[in-house]
Amino acid sequence: MATINKNAIQQVVTLVSNKRIGAYHQILLNVGDVVKSCRPGNFVAIRVGGDSSKMILRRAFAISRVADNSQYGGTMELIVAPHGSGSKWLCSQQEGAEIDIIAPLGTAFGIPTEPINALLIGGGYGSAPLFGLADVLKNRGCKVDMLLGASVGSKIYAPMEGKRSVNSLKIYTEDGSMGETGRVTENLLDIVRDRNVDVIYSCGPMAMLSAITALVAETEVIHQCAVEESMACGVGICMTCVLPVQNEDGTTLMLRSCIDGPVMDGSNVRWDLVGKVPEALA
Amino acid sequence: MTLPVDMSTTLGNAWFPAPLFTASGCASSGKELAQFFPLNQIGAVVTKSVMSKPRHGRPTPRMAETPSGMLNSIGLQGPGIDSFLANDVPWLLEQKARVIVSIAGETVEEYSTLARKLRSVSGISAVEVNISCPNVENRGLVFACDPDASRRVIDGVRKTIGGDLPIIAKLSPDVTDLPSIARGVVDAGADGLALINTVLGMVINIDSMRPHLGGKTGGLSGPAIKPVAVRAIYQVHAALPKVPILGMGGVASGRDALELILAGASGVSIGTASFGNPSAIIEIQNELRDLLAARGFATMQQAIGYAHREEA
Numbered sequence: 001m002a003t004i005n006k007n008a009i010q011q012v013v014t015l016v017s018n019k020r021i022g023a024y025h026q027i028l029l030n031v032g033d034v035v036k037s038c039r040p041g042n043f044v045a046i047r048v049g050g051d052s053s054k055m056i057l058r059r060a061f062a063i064s065r066v067a068d069n070s071q072y073g074g075t076m077e078l079i080v081a082p083h084g085s086g087s088k089w090l091c092s093q094q095e096g097a098e099i100d101i102i103a104p105l106g107t108a109f110g111i112p113t114e115p116i117n118a119l120l121i122g123g124g125y126g127s128a129p130l131f132g133l134a135d136v137l138k139n140r141g142c143k144v145d146m147l148l149g150a151s152v153g154s155k156i157y158a159p160m161e162g163k164r165s166v167n168s169l170k171i172y173t174e175d176g177s178m179g180e181t182g183r184v185t186e187n188l189l190d191i192v193r194d195r196n197v198d199v200i201y202s203c204g205p206m207a208m209l210s211a212i213t214a215l216v217a218e219t220e221v222i223h224q225c226a227v228e229e230s231m232a233c234g235v236g237i238c239m240t241c242v243l244p245v246q247n248e249d250g251t252t253l254m255l256r257s258c259i260d261g262p263v264m265d266g267s268n269v270r271w272d273l274v275g276k277v278p279e280a281l282a
Numbered sequence: 283m284t285l286p287v288d289m290s291t292t293l294g295n296a297w298f299p300a301p302l303f304t305a306s307g308c309a310s311s312g313k314e315l316a317q318f319f320p321l322n323q324i325g326a327v328v329t330k331s332v333m334s335k336p337r338h339g340r341p342t343p344r345m346a347e348t349p350s351g352m353l354n355s356i357g358l359q360g361p362g363i364d365s366f367l368a369n370d371v372p373w374l375l376e377q378k379a380r381v382i383v384s385i386a387g388e389t390v391e392e393y394s395t396l397a398r399k400l401r402s403v404s405g406i407s408a409v410e411v412n413i414s415c416p417n418v419e420n421r422g423l424v425f426a427c428d429p430d431a432s433r434r435v436i437d438g439v440r441k442t443i444g445g446d447l448p449i450i451a452k453l454s455p456d457v458t459d460l461p462s463i464a465r466g467v468v469d470a471g472a473d474g475l476a477l478i479n480t481v482l483g484m485v486i487n488i489d490s491m492r493p494h495l496g497g498k499t500g501g502l503s504g505p506a507i508k509p510v511a512v513r514a515i516y517q518v519h520a521a522l523p524k525v526p527i528l529g530m531g532g533v534a535s536g537r538d539a540l541e542l543i544l545a546g547a548s549g550v551s552i553g554t555a556s557f558g559n560p561s562a563i564i565e566i567q568n569e570l571r572d573l574l575a576a577r578g579f580a581t582m583q584q585a586i587g588y589a590h591r592e593e594a
Contacts, residue, residue, distance in 0.1 A: 240345035
């Protein structure tokens with residue numbers, strides 16, 4: 001009997017729509033009942049390239065949001081940046097294409113039982129899963145503020161309907177082409193203090209997640225981040241996507257970001273040791 | 283109408299109802315794949331090579347996809363033999379899965395220590411002695427590249443583990459004379475051979491203009507290396523026709539599995555294909571059964587080494 005990824009299903013699904021939004025593609029898949037077990041933070045592993053492809057590994061994408069009430073039955077939305085050959089293939093798929101997926105995979109963002117003050121921080125397309133999360137938090141009575149950052153305005157993903165699920169939205173770009181000039185970490189501690197933030201939920205580049213962790217280290221704020229490490233399998237068998245994570249007993253272990261993540265407590269990740277090997281185990 | 287094919291196989295004195303296995307290092311200890319198929323439906327779960335102590339492995343990046351393949355540079359991350367025997371083996375046996383435990387060491391003595399711990403464990407079908415992991419700091423420590431070191435490791439394991447448990451030596455294709463290495467480990471007490479481990483490779487990142495992997499080199503796996511596996515199995519089966527071979531290397535379909543069996547494999551392990559498709563082993567096993575039936579084989583074992591038959 002399975003104890004890991006208990007809700008994960010491998011299935012061939014139909015692509016319902018593929019729209020270009022700024023630098024990204026919004027891809028909608030008709031996935032059926034599996035939406036019922038998808039939680040914000042979970043990801044999907046998708047086979048790319050077709051049957052005769054030289055690409056042998058699945059690609060992992062954060063599930064942006066799921067819906068259970070549309071005309072198609074359960075749908076899953078992905079926000080994909082066409083960067084590598086796998087994501088470019090997915091972005092080139094047309095309505096009606098058959099896509100082999102495994103979902104839901106990995107850990108989800110922890111949802112508080114009490115109404116809290118939440119700050120959601122997204123970098124680039126990392127903002128995608130945060131809008132689905134914002135909906136869930138709002139329904140729990142949480143106050144939801146959001147900061148989004150990117151190098152340029154075209155890399156900010158902030159859909160109109162998403163803006164409705166947050167109390168406030170502040171945008172930063174490094175070149176100043178949208179919102180304020182700078183990074184999401186610019187005035188983070190002031191924002192945390194002024195808005196009595198209890199929990200930060202973040203998703204984006206590792207440098208951003210690491211910087212947020214360092215900034216809130218001396219505060220009471222809990223930082224839940226969705227990490228991004230390159231994966232071969234997405235289901236826990238290849239051991240390539242590991243990150244150094246500190247245990248309760250103080251030892252550091254190389255944990256798989258696919259099954260012990262992608263959502264992790266930022267304060268447990270040994271950001272200083274990413275790309276290195278921790279001290280030897282006893 | 284075709285009759286059902288008897289798919290059973292043997293490796294030494296161990297019998298398996300089906301000829302498809304996981305490949306060590308590509309299925310962890312089985313828990314992760316159990317969501318996708320019942321583990322007792324395949325020949326056996328070959329667990330990730332375990333060492334005497336817990337180990338972090340190599341730094342990230344540990345992976346690079348290559349055309350029809352991938353490089354990995356894990357470096358034998360694992361929980362250590364004590365935790366493995368306390369947690370992973372009992373769980374697998376509860377699932378009614380057959381288990382081949384893969385061990386790896388840095389010294390001849392470490393292999394013997396591991397063998398001593400396995401001796402008293404009941405329910406294990408065989409032990410795979412991985413002497414060919416390419417992801418170690420010192421290439422001089424790849425025992426399987428040195429005929430004398432290979433023999434000493436297997437000899438130590440054989441003497442420690444005693445009579446019954448089959449020993450399968452996992453060998454590297456990165457050698458000049460594979461049949462002679464194979465003959466050496468068989469003489470030292472190996473009952474079977476696992477062929478092939480990954481092929482040593484490297485990818486250079488053209489942005490950083492340095493080796494991409496944290497460990498610089500990695501093991502190449504996937505369909506790209508299948509012809510190397512077929513060649514290695516064919517050569518070794520020709521030299522040692524009575525020694526069972528657990529074949530592996532880029533198998534992604536029933537046709538690939540059949541190719542390895544025709545070359546001389548008694549069983550076939552699936553590694554990298556499971557990364558792209560966690561149900562691959564079951565699908566390949568079903569495809570293989572149909573292919574054997576279509577060629578008139580009543581048993582899988584009749585096809586082992588069939589490519590070596592004399593011209594009619």
